[in-house]
Amino acid sequence: MKILVCISCVPDTTSKINFTNNNTEFDSSHVQYVINPNDEFGLTRAVWFKENDGAEIDVISVGLENTDQILRKALAIGADRGYRINQEPTDSYQVAKLLSNHILKYNYDLVIAGRESIDYNGGMVPGIIAEILHLNYVTNCVDLKINENRAKIKREIEGGIETLSCKLPLIIGAQKGLVEESDLKIPNMRGIMQARSKPFEIIEDNKAETKTNTISFSKPDNHKEIKLISPNNLDELIDLLHNEAKVI
Amino acid sequence: MSILVYIESNENEIKKSSFELLSYAKELSKKLSLKVIALVINCSNISTLQEFGPDKILSINQTKLNLFNAQNYAELISNVSKSTDAKNIIISDSVNCKYLASLLSVKIDAALISNVVSIPSSISPFIVKRSTFSNKAFCDIKINSDIKILSISKNSFGVNKNKSEPIIENIEKDFIESGIVYESVELSSGSVSIEDADIVVSAGRGMKGPENWNIIEDLAKTLNAATACSKPVSDLGWRPHSEHVGQTGKPVSTNLYIAIGISGAIQHLAGVSSSKVKVVINTDPEAPFFKVADYGIVGDAFDVVPKLNEKLKAFQAENN
Numbered sequence: 330m331k332i333l334v335c336i337s338c339v340p341d342t343t344s345k346i347n348f349t350n351n352n353t354e355f356d357s358s359h360v361q362y363v364i365n366p367n368d369e370f371g372l373t374r375a376v377w378f379k380e381n382d383g384a385e386i387d388v389i390s391v392g393l394e395n396t397d398q399i400l401r402k403a404l405a406i407g408a409d410r411g412y413r414i415n416q417e418p419t420d421s422y423q424v425a426k427l428l429s430n431h432i433l434k435y436n437y438d439l440v441i442a443g444r445e446s447i448d449y450n451g452g453m454v455p456g457i458i459a460e461i462l463h464l465n466y467v468t469n470c471v472d473l474k475i476n477e478n479r480a481k482i483k484r485e486i487e488g489g490i491e492t493l494s495c496k497l498p499l500i501i502g503a504q505k506g507l508v509e510e511s512d513l514k515i516p517n518m519r520g521i522m523q524a525r526s527k528p529f530e531i532i533e534d535n536k537a538e539t540k541t542n543t544i545s546f547s548k549p550d551n552h553k554e555i556k557l558i559s560p561n562n563l564d565e566l567i568d569l570l571h572n573e574a575k576v577i
Numbered sequence: 578m579s580i581l582v583y584i585e586s587n588e589n590e591i592k593k594s595s596f597e598l599l600s601y602a603k604e605l606s607k608k609l610s611l612k613v614i615a616l617v618i619n620c621s622n623i624s625t626l627q628e629f630g631p632d633k634i635l636s637i638n639q640t641k642l643n644l645f646n647a648q649n650y651a652e653l654i655s656n657v658s659k660s661t662d663a664k665n666i667i668i669s670d671s672v673n674c675k676y677l678a679s680l681l682s683v684k685i686d687a688a689l690i691s692n693v694v695s696i697p698s699s700i701s702p703f704i705v706k707r708s709t710f711s712n713k714a715f716c717d718i719k720i721n722s723d724i725k726i727l728s729i730s731k732n733s734f735g736v737n738k739n740k741s742e743p744i745i746e747n748i749e750k751d752f753i754e755s756g757i758v759y760e761s762v763e764l765s766s767g768s769v770s771i772e773d774a775d776i777v778v779s780a781g782r783g784m785k786g787p788e789n790w791n792i793i794e795d796l797a798k799t800l801n802a803a804t805a806c807s808k809p810v811s812d813l814g815w816r817p818h819s820e821h822v823g824q825t826g827k828p829v830s831t832n833l834y835i836a837i838g839i840s841g842a843i844q845h846l847a848g849v850s851s852s853k854v855k856v857v858i859n860t861d862p863e864a865p866f867f868k869v870a871d872y873g874i875v876g877d878a879f880d881v882v883p884k885l886n887e888k889l890k891a892f893q894a895e896n897n
């Protein structure tokens with residue numbers, strides 16, 4: 330089985346989000362970049378398929394040079410081959426088209442992406458790829474089993490879990506639950522050493538259009554003062570929630 | 578040309594979020610001078626939609642559509658948007674809508690903007706605000722495509738009544754078999770889902786252990802609220818993963834969010850901060866959650882929560 334894991338390189342969850350250049354650009358100074366958490370769950374599941382079923386894992390990211398460290402980390406965790414499409418990601422269509430161009434060339438049985446990236450939060454890239462390439466697509470995946478040529482998938486829905494099945498090739502949107510948090514792989518010394526000699530290719534491809542442009546950023550308004558209520562005066566809280574906030 | 582609104586339902590009941598979508602579409606229709614068409618699948622109570630101003634309702638009743646299948650639903654909306662010449666499609670940001678929207682966008686060659694939080698600030702060029710960086714920021718997006726799908730963040734626009742007398746038309750559609758086979762579903766019984774709840778009662782590590790959750794569940798029951806938790810609580814197995822909210826869990830955008838024994842770490846706040854009203858109950862006055870909440874109680878949850886529950890019950894008895 331050949332697996333491709335799509336990795337988005339995102340600011341660490343503790344990052345302060347600031348903008349520069351008159352609020353038109355993300356301020357990346359002092360920001361630590363990490364593998365998008367949803368993609369990390371997907372990558373760990375891929376490594377499980379490698380260890381148990383002998384799957385081969387490629388990892389790919391659309392991004393500039395600063396993305397390389399993230400792909401190296403993925404190689405250290407257990408991926409076999411890395412690819413970087415050398416373009417600045419500008420919108421989901423461009424990213425999805427570039428990834429589709431690659432997938433079309435390599436015939437993967439399984440493509441794993443994240444449910445959403447924690448920076449853009451689009452939740453769009455895997456679905457667009459699926460429709461461009463006519464692949465079966467299931468997102469919000471919390472369990473994935475593969476037997477021969479068939480996948481059985483559990484998907485989180487509002488108020489429950491549904492079970493679906495389909496033939497490969499398949500593209501999924503991974504999220505927490507696909508593997509346990511405690512099973513997430515951390516690169517060890519041996520993995521880091523091995524990663525240095527694994528194949529890593531930089532792809533030049535600019536054949537993708539964008540449908541949107543981000544023109545400026547803003548931050549939420551500063552919050553108004555909190556009202557503190559004494560634990561001995563809970564009637565006041567109920568009164569405020571009822572008459573002022575009008576939520577009960 | 579028209580604005581098409583996909584009205585989502587749950588077990589043949591129209592979801593409340595649809596009223597917000599129609600309110601949004603109505604406002605947009607004034608800017609664009611277009612009619613609003615509502616597309617409803619397998620719902621009986623479509624007359625409730627009249628309160629929110631659609632010019633036309635397209636109603637489909639087909640047993641094949643009883644189970645949600647993203648591929649079939651996307652195909653259907655694509656057909657309808659073509660036959661109604663809809664250049665603007667309005668959908669919710671629910672899990673299922675996000676799933677089908679990306680497929681739909683390719684089928685109709687549209688730009689899809691998710692997490693939209695307000696009406697476009699400009700029509701030509703078309704510019705709309707969306708939330709980004711897990712609610713830590715917003716961005717203005719310029720859409721370069723003639724056809725657009727806007728997925729609206731829950732509770733970001735609000736509901737406005739606007740009575741109309743829509744034409745109601747029944748339609749039928751054929752489908753190609755989808756490659757995805759539906760096998761089964763397990764619903765967590767009896768509880769309100771986080772996505773649909775108007776009120777969410779959420780608790781953290783301050784609760785000390787799973788055996789203490791009864792006071793949280795009692796409060797949620799009184800308020801007809803969903804229960805949620807912080808990440809460590811689900812990691813420790815005190816509560817199911819489906820209750821984990823925050824940047825790496827479920828997003829919460831509800832009317833009232835009550836945080837009990839939750840410190841308010843940046844990743845937690847990122848996922849819940851778009852809720853309208855936030856109440857914090859915490860023993861530590863320095864807990865970061867106090868910086869973002871509307872109302873706060875510095876106090877012990879084990880003392881405050883049961884008392885609050887009793888007082889709420891008394892309040893409800895009086896007001897009913």
Ligand SMILES: Cc1cc2nc3c(=O)[nH]c(=O)nc-3n(C[C@H](O)[C@H](O)[C@H](O)COP(=O)(O)OP(=O)(O)OC[C@H]3O[C@@H](n4cnc5c(N)ncnc54)[C@H](O)[C@@H]3O)c2cc1C
Nearest residue numbers: 781782783807808823824825838839840844845860861878
């Ligand atoms: C990559 C990454 C992603 C993450 N994603 C998320 C996420 O999506 N969601 C999330 O929630 N977290 C997330 N976290 C974890 C986050 O950083 C915090 O560790 C977590 O939110 C803390 O949970 P807590 O508030 O329940 O626990 P604590 O931080 O331990 O806080 C417990 C609080 O309870 C209070 N307390 C104690 N006793 C009482 C009492 N008797 N009555 C009232 N209050 C009391 C304490 O004063 C304290 O403020 C993430 C972390 C990382 C690294």
Ligand SMILES: Nc1ncnc2c1ncn2[C@@H]1O[C@H](COP(=O)(O)O)[C@@H](O)[C@H]1O
Nearest residue numbers: 335390391442443445446451452453454
């Ligand atoms: N620049 C990128 N390179 C590779 N994969 C990406 C990129 N951006 C997004 N993805 C994948 O698409 C998923 C959803 O991203 P998004 O649509 O931006 O929320 C991510 O979890 C990744 O798996």
